[in-house]
Amino acid sequence: MRALLLALLVLSGTAQAAQLEIHLSGGQRNWSSSELLSHPQARDIQIDEDVSYKQPMRYRAVPISALLDGVTAGDHLQAVALDGFAAELPAATLLAREGAKAWLAIEDPQRPWPPLAKHKPSAGPFYLVWTDPAASQIGPEQWPFQVARIRQLATVEQRFPALLPAVDASAEIHAGFALYQKNCMACHRLNGAGDSEFGPDLNIPHSPTEYFTGDFLRQYIRAPQSLRRWPQGRMPGFSEQVLNAMELEQLIDYLQHMAQRKSSPVPDGT
Numbered sequence: 001m002r003a004l005l006l007a008l009l010v011l012s013g014t015a016q017a018a019q020l021e022i023h024l025s026g027g028q029r030n031w032s033s034s035e036l037l038s039h040p041q042a043r044d045i046q047i048d049e050d051v052s053y054k055q056p057m058r059y060r061a062v063p064i065s066a067l068l069d070g071v072t073a074g075d076h077l078q079a080v081a082l083d084g085f086a087a088e089l090p091a092a093t094l095l096a097r098e099g100a101k102a103w104l105a106i107e108d109p110q111r112p113w114p115p116l117a118k119h120k121p122s123a124g125p126f127y128l129v130w131t132d133p134a135a136s137q138i139g140p141e142q143w144p145f146q147v148a149r150i151r152q153l154a155t156v157e158q159r160f161p162a163l164l165p166a167v168d169a170s171a172e173i174h175a176g177f178a179l180y181q182k183n184c185m186a187c188h189r190l191n192g193a194g195d196s197e198f199g200p201d202l203n204i205p206h207s208p209t210e211y212f213t214g215d216f217l218r219q220y221i222r223a224p225q226s227l228r229r230w231p232q233g234r235m236p237g238f239s240e241q242v243l244n245a246m247e248l249e250q251l252i253d254y255l256q257h258m259a260q261r262k263s264s265p266v267p268d269g270t
Contacts, residue, residue, distance in 0.1 A: 018124070021149035022067055024068065033106055036104065037106050044058060045103055045131060051143040060105070061106065061129065062106065071094075077091055077153065078153050079128055080147070080151070081145065082147075083198060084196055086185075086195040086197075087128070088182075088186065093136060093138070102129075103130070103131065104128060105127040106124075107122060107124025126148075127146070128142070129143060130143065139183055141184075142182070144186070156185070160194060162191040170253070172250045172253050173257045175254075179254070188202045202258075203259060207255055207256070209252065218252070222239070224237060
């Protein structure tokens, strides 16, 4: 019992001490949970279709634009979660005044959010959520939870040339590259390029297009557990609402193209 009480005290102290790091070109600012909860623009919002909780949720939240002083629509940001998930986010989407609106939801240590699943933590202490997400085609990978820091970076193309398709690649392949950035890059690297530490590389040593035959890769993207069922599987399925049939083909076209553009040697013994 004493050990349990001590653990609860440690968790409580950790929640109250939660810090969000924001690294922008103009400098770094750390925000505590209490500072954000009392922010002048904080308000209660309703999320009708929460991507992570799969149910309506209410949050105390701040418009993410209120925390991005000096950022302009042409800039690029990245939200990094505690588990290494790294969502690439065009600033124009985060700053938009019309369509989907981005909010930073803040978990109140005195009123913690429910766990995401049995034996799992909550989405806190910080969670990027959206009102009216369909208006701007916001995908599930653009809802990072357990966010630890937000940072301003150069674009993906500038930071990771190993991800670029050939200049003369088709329009479909270039469209697939954009879809890869939106839907895959938060969890995966490709050719060793990317910031995520969450999922496996999608080209080294082998592209999934090299070992999934027939329609199995399409099925896997739509419903991963329909092919590989295991309790710890964390890849979400990408429905037609998130990735329509044409976009799915464009994404696979990009992966097939990059399978011919491996830029890192296959490790010995693999």
